[in-house]
Amino acid sequence: MRCQETKEEEQMILLAETKECSVFQMKNDTGEGIMTMYQVFPGVSISYNDYHMESFDSTYNTNRNMFCIDHCREGRLEYATTQKAFSYFEAGDLKLDRRITHQGHFEFPLAHYHGLMITFDMDQAEITLKKEIKDFPVNLISLQKKFCKGNQPVVIHNAPAIEHIFSELYMVPEKIRIPYFKIKIFELLLYLDVLELPKNLEEKPYFYKNQVEKIKAMQNIMIGNLEKHYTQEELSEHFNIPLTPMKNCFKNVYGSPINTYMRVYRMNQAAVLLKKQSHMSITDIAGKVGYDSPGKFSAAFKKVIGKSPLEYRKIFGPNGIK
Structure with a gap:
């Protein structure tokens, strides 16, 4: 699934495309990045993000109802929590949001970032997942509401089983890639559904x-x-x-x-x-x-x-x- 109805495609150069996979390049004077995006289900994609750059300016803007889950494997990402404060997304973290505040200037303090992103276009994904597994116990809309109550991303640190779920996604043989992605997405949704969050979810420290x-x-x-x-x-x-x-x-x-x-x-x-x-x-x-x-x-x-x-x-x- 490509970035839908956004200006961000203007920043991305399509390098290659097949029925299942699209490879994009982002380039500026601080370096370049490669995003490899796999269509797993209608409305559901997995993207591998490998950036060797210091910063980028995002013009991402969508009118779609989105639910995005980012996992950082290496490096770190600096993002604005307000106009005057920043927070950081680092190795081992999960970041969940609706891409409402995904515009503006982002920095990679270590000049590199490696991770993956699972994207749900809610209007399509909710129907698709129900068709894939009958009586699947996770309600995608409820899950989105659980983690995305506000505009800012929610970041989960060092939660049990996160490393197990995501480490296997970085070394999937090409032959079984798509069916394996399907299994892991359902596993992740089940895990997030039962994950207990504190009443007052702690945000990452922010700095002025x-x-x-x-x-x-x-x-x-x-x-x-x-x-x-x-x-x-x-x-x-x-x-x-x-x-x-x-x-x-x-x-x-x-x-x-x-x-x-x-x-x-x-x-x-x-x-x-x-x-x-x-x-x-x-x-x-x-x-x-x-x-x-x-x-x-x-x-x-x-x-x-x-x-x-x-x-x-x-x-x-x-x-x-x-």
Whole structure:
């Protein structure tokens, strides 16, 4: 099922299409994304979303009665809860909404996002599901009302069985794909139907725009000067944000504490240099990413990447075996 009656198709380029599947590309100056959409039932689709980009502007607008379930496998998505506040959808989360507030600017703080989306066009889907399984106990309209009482998405975190249901959807053999999708959709609907929600469903923490902007400026300074190690106290003072709120906001925006994020970022940048810059010694590369001790750099690199810098270069470098 394609995006119905929207302007978003103007952003999407159709790359390929079969009876069951359509592949779209989204592209802008921050990167590109691929959406692979399978028609499972009339009015019901599953889309795999693989984005390697920093942000996109959505003009999605529909007059259809929709019910959408998003699962994030990797990465994270920043979305506006109000004009002045943001929240985050991260790996392992489910997001349920009617696509009422799916317009505007969205960001991927880690510059990538991988997940899937199950979309129900309610007018068609309700009839279709009843035909597929007689006396199926889940009422789709009631389920939509259960999770979509307001305009903003509802995000479910770490609910039991979510990982089990969705992990299997990412590795389905092509031969059984459509019938398997059908089974998993019914399984998911049954699970959501019995899932007990708190009376006051907790929303994800949200952060004000000016606070998020400071955190992003902070990250930009740190990754722009990897040779320097900024203390958290220095950052707090420089950006005029108290230490505890700074730590909390950074973790929500980027998914990990400041020191952990920067260590992983440094090691990934070092991996790029080891792959492409054969003339640079490991000591030189260590210095480029902020380590004056090759021994400490090697230990950190192995902890993050899983191999020593020398092993990594032998395998993945310009003259390596891969």
